[in-house]
Amino acid sequence: MVRYRRGSNFPCNESRIPKLLRNCRIFQRESWCIWEELCAVLVEPQEMPQTVPSAGFTPPCDYTNFAENFDLSLLPGGEQPVLAYAPPPLPPEKPQPKIYTTFYPDSPEQEDFRPDFQTLLVPDEEKPPANVYLEVPPILSPNSYRQSSEANFYPSSPELSLYTPSPNSLYSQSPVDDFFQYVKKEAYPPSPYPYRIKEENFLSPCGFSSPTSPATSYSNLSSPEQINIQQAETTDVLELLENTVLDKQIKQESTVDFGNILSSFQDSESLRRLLGEDFKEAQTVPSKPKDHQLLREVLRDTSFQKKFNIKPIDFGFIGGDIKMEEPDESAQRDLMRENIEPVLSMAIEQMRKDVDTTCAALGISPDPTQWSAAEVLSWLQWTSRQFSLPDPVPDQWDLNGTSLAALSEEDFTRRSPQGGVILHAQLEIWKAACSEEDLSMSWQPETASSNASSGDMSDDWSPLKARLLSCVAFTDGSFPDDDEEASSSQADPTRPTTSRSGGSHIHLWQFLKELLASPQTHGSCIRWLDRSKGIFKIEDSVKVARLWGKRKNRPAMNYDKLSRSIRQYYKKGIMKKTERSQRLVYQFCHPYNL
DNA sequence: CATTAGGATCAAA
């Protein structure tokens, strides 16, 4: 039985993440594969550090036992079954189209022929496995969601795979690549089985109609505990959680929030709208209770602009009240944070590209409050088309950017019943991005010719990632109804739609790890030499210092000062020099290297 | 010259 225990932390901040992420297009496109993969990662038994030093370490909050402690009977209507999102089985009459690509890395011709796959599947420093099987997923543009022709989902050639950028695609392959790199290098222990990338053609949620919602599932077959969410029928969420995550790892306090994530998907209004008609059919089954107000409220909360603190958690309280007998608790949560980090990186990377693309295509400012009424409409049209929503009715949207930014989700829905939720969420994401760094200042309308080829622009987006990460693992959230806990946490549930200044509280070591986590954008200035040992090298001290100064709003930051801060970490046990000291090479101490 | 180490001081949280 799942009970919500008073006094325990409620992961309201974490529950915001799914909404944020699922409204990133890459997650709408590939949410299931990613979450499924993430799930597989999370349930995979892993070696964890046993201790976490206190000095300077910011432990994540205790959000892991939300599902275990949450008593759905507290919700209006009691414990009613919740419609679990269950990608349905394929219809038996339609054989699942799959593209199998087998290649043999030992053959040099093959390597030449398909180098992307090689690098995708095999870490550089490792020998390739004996056999690698690829079932190549299709490219899915946002508009593909509504297409019903199966042929469109499956390009005739494996080369037209997800990993091959399409000129018409807005999406880079890099996030997926990164994710695979992450899964292969970081998450999975060595496996005797060959890696296999499995693609599955899911139908619409709950499987009641034709295949309009393909999803891609990447599975490591060596993960026996991978959660099977391919259940065709309405499932009690409790049962789902217990059958999947709870039984396996909740006792170890490491994966409950994933159940929460899943449940939020189930409760996703925007997802339902995204999937459109099919879901309506699905809803003819009396399954989706509308009265889980509390849960819905939390899950629908989009106030991810809430100020986040990076405060140490009072483990005395948590430990005493919840699970003192689980010494690995904090370490496991730290692992979870590490696990979700690349997912966030992907989302942010995708966001950055999306915003860039849209700004360039429409010639608008990244700052929505600067949009004119025409630009507002332009953005709405663009975004609507990205998500295959009906075009906005101009009469409904005769407002400037400032007004648009102030609209609530309800306002959006009123103006656009079909797409309001998505549009609002997209705008929230957009605003979240622009609120961290004042992009409107760096953005010049007439810089069409300037080499804005992603060079430094990408640097502007790391604060957002920090924000997301902080939401995941570092925010001390409290349940709205939890009166005893609410007092101790930063009570700022107001959801300002306007951006505040006020920098993030990121620490230098966090920032460095953040840069290290995005080698595709910052690999030129800082990179891992030995990820497992936490050894990294600053390749461009000037640039790293500049980025750090930018983040902290310290224009005078230089490497002299930055390195002084790093050296302060020596005695705090956060960083050290490597055994044989090398220039610009540092090493994270345990467990900061994780 | 850049880098490293670490003392001292100050400001902000």
Next chain:
DNA sequence: TTTGATCCTAATG
């Protein structure tokens, strides 16, 4: 109080 920014001297290569 902690953390980081700033400035500094000295040593290293």
